[in-house]
Amino acid sequence: MTGLSARVIADLxxxxxxxxxxxxxxxxxQRPRRRAAGAKYKLVFVDRLLATLVHLRHATTHDVLAAWFGVDRSTITRAINEIRPLLADRGCRIESGVRLRTIADVVAYLDHTRLTGLMDATEIRVRRPTVKRAGRHQFISGKSRQNAMKALVISDARGRVLFSGASCRGSTADITQARQAGVADWLDHTLGVEMLTDAGYQGLGAQTLGQVITPTPKHQKKRLERMPGIAELRDRQRKSHARRRVRVEHTIAHMKNWRSLTRHLGRRDTLDDTVRAVAGLLSDHQHTQPIQQPVAALPAGTTM
Structure with missing residues (x-):
């Protein structure tokens, strides 16, 4: 039901x-006692944790979870509101068991290990704000033309998630979100970090002294016709960049397997906690799975 192994749930x-x-x-x-002395919870901690995990994984409604666990709907709502921030505060796990909770931690980790980071943003559909709310149009994405919010995702070259969060409104540009999250500010403290992005972050490379690498920009076809071989060279450069950066797209796809991120039906102010909680759980799952080694090519004529 949760997609997590028993070992991960036991560690949680x-x-x-x-x-x-x-x-x-x-x-x-902090408040007067409302329960009788010695009274027990109708929903113990383990059940609260399982209910939250199922809700994040399948976007199961609180009414259905209440029927499963035999409690009131309000009990499930309180349980999820209690457990979800605890899951969000854990951060993303890396090989040494240390957890990365902020972008500053990610930049320091990439600088220490000399690994390449992959950065991208993903849109998550949210409920449409009410008619009388000011700034209602700011949630409309210019790309999908839907009410959405954006989450920043950073992974390593192997596709393992390092950070996810810094949620903002769907009308915000990718490069603006990265600047508001402090990516450029933290990269100013180092010169050895390499961050691959898509064309939506063009301009951030000059601000970070080339640490943010974007694909080679496209030029007019008539100009390329005057320079033989340049068009082929630029195509190879763009394809090579795309092959290296595609891992972060796979990471986002794995995160979207958690149905609560395909379309967020709850309050918009809880979306950031949901994104960070899913990222931390996904990092735990990724580090419990065996690493698949690439299969070496067999000599010609060899049979298996």
Missing amino acids: VVEIGPVWQARQDARRQ
């Missing part, structure tokens, strides 16, 4: 359980 229980219990104890101390 051990990691998040004490944090959730500590927050519940602190909340009881």
Whole structure:
């Protein structure tokens, strides 16, 4: 139901359980007691975690989850609102077990390991704002012509997610989102990071002293006809760049397998927590899967 292995779920229980219990104890101390002494929760922590994971994976409604677990709908709503921020705060896992929570952590990690980063933005459909709300048109994406919000995604060259978040309105340009998220500011502190992007980030390379690499721009066909061989060279450069950058597209596709990111039906202010929670869970899943080694080419005439 969740798409996660039993090992990942067990690690989540051990990691998040004490944090959730500590927050519940602190909340009881801040307000008068509303439950009788010794009363137990109708939905224990493990069930709350499983309900949140199923909701993120399949976008299951709260009514259906309430029927599954035999509780009220409001209980499921409170459980998801409690567990989802805890999942979002975990960050994305890397090989050493350390977690990357901010863009600054990602830039420092890429600078230390000398790995290539891949950056792109993805659109997530959201509910249309009400008619009388100011700035209603700002959620309309210029690309899909739908009400959406954008999330920034950074992965490594192997397609493993390193960061996802920095959500903004759908009308925001990709390069504007990256600047607002602080990508250019953090790249100013290093000169050894290589970040591959698409054409939507052209102009960011000059600002970061060439650390952000965009595909070779297209030129007019008549100008290329005057320079034999230049058109073929530019096509090879663009195809080579696309082959290296396609891994981040695969990462976004894996994230969209979680139905809560194909179309967000909840409140827009909770979308960023949902994106970060899914990214952290996906990174856990990616590090528990065996690495597939490329198959070497067999000599001619060899049979298997």
